[in-house]
Amino acid sequence: MNLSISNFRNIKLILFQFFVFFSIYNLLLFYKSPTITSYQSQWQQNYSIAQKFIYNLTKANVIVGSSLAARMRNRFLDKNLYNLSFSGGSVLTGLEIIKQSNTIPKYIFIEINTIFREQDIKMLNSLYYPIWSKVKRYLPALIEKNQPLNLILSKLKNLYGKSHINHLKEARNQRNFEMSLKLKKLEFQIENNDLKDKLIKLKLLINYLELKGAIILFFEMPIEKSLVNSIKMKQIRKVLQENFSNKNLLISYMNYTTSDGLHLLYKDAYEYTKKFKKSVNQYEKILRVN
Numbered sequence: 001m002n003l004s005i006s007n008f009r010n011i012k013l014i015l016f017q018f019f020v021f022f023s024i025y026n027l028l029l030f031y032k033s034p035t036i037t038s039y040q041s042q043w044q045q046n047y048s049i050a051q052k053f054i055y056n057l058t059k060a061n062v063i064v065g066s067s068l069a070a071r072m073r074n075r076f077l078d079k080n081l082y083n084l085s086f087s088g089g090s091v092l093t094g095l096e097i098i099k100q101s102n103t104i105p106k107y108i109f110i111e112i113n114t115i116f117r118e119q120d121i122k123m124l125n126s127l128y129y130p131i132w133s134k135v136k137r138y139l140p141a142l143i144e145k146n147q148p149l150n151l152i153l154s155k156l157k158n159l160y161g162k163s164h165i166n167h168l169k170e171a172r173n174q175r176n177f178e179m180s181l182k183l184k185k186l187e188f189q190i191e192n193n194d195l196k197d198k199l200i201k202l203k204l205l206i207n208y209l210e211l212k213g214a215i216i217l218f219f220e221m222p223i224e225k226s227l228v229n230s231i232k233m234k235q236i237r238k239v240l241q242e243n244f245s246n247k248n249l250l251i252s253y254m255n256y257t258t259s260d261g262l263h264l265l266y267k268d269a270y271e272y273t274k275k276f277k278k279s280v281n282q283y284e285k286i287l288r289v290n
Contacts, residue, residue: 095108
């Protein structure tokens with residue numbers, strides 16, 4: 001009997017301590033949101049990028065895309081521009097998040113390279129799970145990026161990881177590049193015959209967001225020259241031209257280096273980000289004048 005009472009008291013003490021620490025941690029997060037630079041997985045990083053848009057941001061301009069556009073890191077973008085692109089993810093997922101968030105950006109820039117990739121239903125269901133998704137707005141400790149392990153990993157990365165300068169010096173592995181490019185060339189010579197449902201979904205999302213006042217522009221991420229005019233890329237451009245009247249964001253050309261035929265090296269992504277920002281600013285100025 002005494003043992004049972006002792007165990008019960010221990011449980012109560014543990015629960016009380018947890019409640020105290022959990023409350024303090026939430027208050028600290030309300031006061032100052034930590035800068036997270038390292039995550040436990042790609043999925044968690046994607047999820048955190050989405051949650052930041054849902055819970056913390058009212059951005060004027062948003063980029064949606066895949067891992068290609070995700071190379072434009074948010075820390076190098078202007079404060080009025082947020083990159084809602086996901087590694088291994090989809091444009092359709094990003095547009096659906098914008099729609100469900102009820103925060104309609106002024107401008108939405110859509111990467112077209114993988115525009116017809118399947119929407120991530122599992123991610124969307126998790127982000128907008130009834131009640132639970134609303135609770136996280138008031139308890140930031142439950143938001144994915146704020147897991148204590150991420151704080152520790154980010155601290156270690158900041159202390160011992162590569163600096164921005166070191167990343168700029170990175171060179172591609174030529175052997176891996178050539179092997180990857182060979183496979184990409186084969187893949188990009190095949191038309192996608194499964195576009196109908198995704199095209200319908202894309203039209204619905206773009207129409208909805210434009211009716212809400214968003215201005216939507218397409219853009220194409222730089223890829224290896226031998227893939228630019230491939231059957232796959234020509235098909236994407238043709239389908240978009242035939243079904244949408246949206247303009248393309250024009251970005252000045254330069255020779256970019258990819259690691260695998262598709263994804264820009266760190267240095268090239270950094271340079272492209274600067275040119276992207278410049279093009280966005282120029283476009284906004286033109287609209288203000290007109």
